[in-house]
Amino acid sequence: MILSQSNLSKNPSNQNLDEFRYNKKIPKIIEHNVLIALSHYPELKNTPISFVFKKDIKKSVMQAQPIIGSLLGGKDSRAYRINISSMFKLTHSVTPIHQLPDSIMIGWIGHELGHIMDYEHKSTFGMIAFGLGYFFYEKSLKKAEVAADTYAVNHGLGAYILDTKRFILDNSDLPEVYKKRIARLYLSPDDIVEQIKKLEEAKIKGAIK
Numbered sequence: 001m002i003l004s005q006s007n008l009s010k011n012p013s014n015q016n017l018d019e020f021r022y023n024k025k026i027p028k029i030i031e032h033n034v035l036i037a038l039s040h041y042p043e044l045k046n047t048p049i050s051f052v053f054k055k056d057i058k059k060s061v062m063q064a065q066p067i068i069g070s071l072l073g074g075k076d077s078r079a080y081r082i083n084i085s086s087m088f089k090l091t092h093s094v095t096p097i098h099q100l101p102d103s104i105m106i107g108w109i110g111h112e113l114g115h116i117m118d119y120e121h122k123s124t125f126g127m128i129a130f131g132l133g134y135f136f137y138e139k140s141l142k143k144a145e146v147a148a149d150t151y152a153v154n155h156g157l158g159a160y161i162l163d164t165k166r167f168i169l170d171n172s173d174l175p176e177v178y179k180k181r182i183a184r185l186y187l188s189p190d191d192i193v194e195q196i197k198k199l200e201e202a203k204i205k206g207a208i209k
């Protein structure tokens with residue numbers, strides 16, 4: 001398995017990451033990468049989010065979800081949890097998740113934070129309706145995945161998202177069923193490149209105005 005090295009140029013501003021710890025619970029071993037991902041989402045600075053290692057998550061490696069009880073308190077009191085499978089299972093091997101290359105972890109967490117951004121823009125009723133749709137209809141599942149990737153790209157995580165996608169799709173040791181699911185439900189690497197291009201173009205246009 002060829003693992004790409006983390007690319008420091010993706011994070012040129014060596015800002016203080018401590019300010020992104022507020023209201024977050026992060027296991028020490030993945031803390032740095034989680035904080036880098038969080039630093040791209042200043043809107044989530046005060047939002048309570050717990051990052052929780054799980055032994056097994058059905059059909060996925062990470063999963064962002066609202067804490068159900070917090071939905072009742074209204075939009076401002078919402079809290080979220082990102083479940084993280086402690087093991088990255090391949091067909092012939094198992095890797096502890098924290099041993100994945102940094103850029104892959106940042107991309108993956110960045111995608112999950114994109115889901116939380118998407119949730120933040122939904123009403124309580126919308127969240128419940130979405131929750132029901134999410135589990136039953138592939139169409140709404142795909143819509144949610146596209147939204148999460150789009151948030152991540154627009155928050156400057158495009159290069160990481162691309163790394164993560166290529167890592168999954170090019171990994172010959174991943175179960176075919178999983179790769180097919182990713183190809184079906186998620187934006188393709190080409191879609192992401194296209195999105196990054198559009199974002200760059202919009203930035204240039206904005207600078208000229």
Ligand SMILES: [Zn+2]
Binds near residue numbers: 115148
């Ligand atoms: Zn997702």
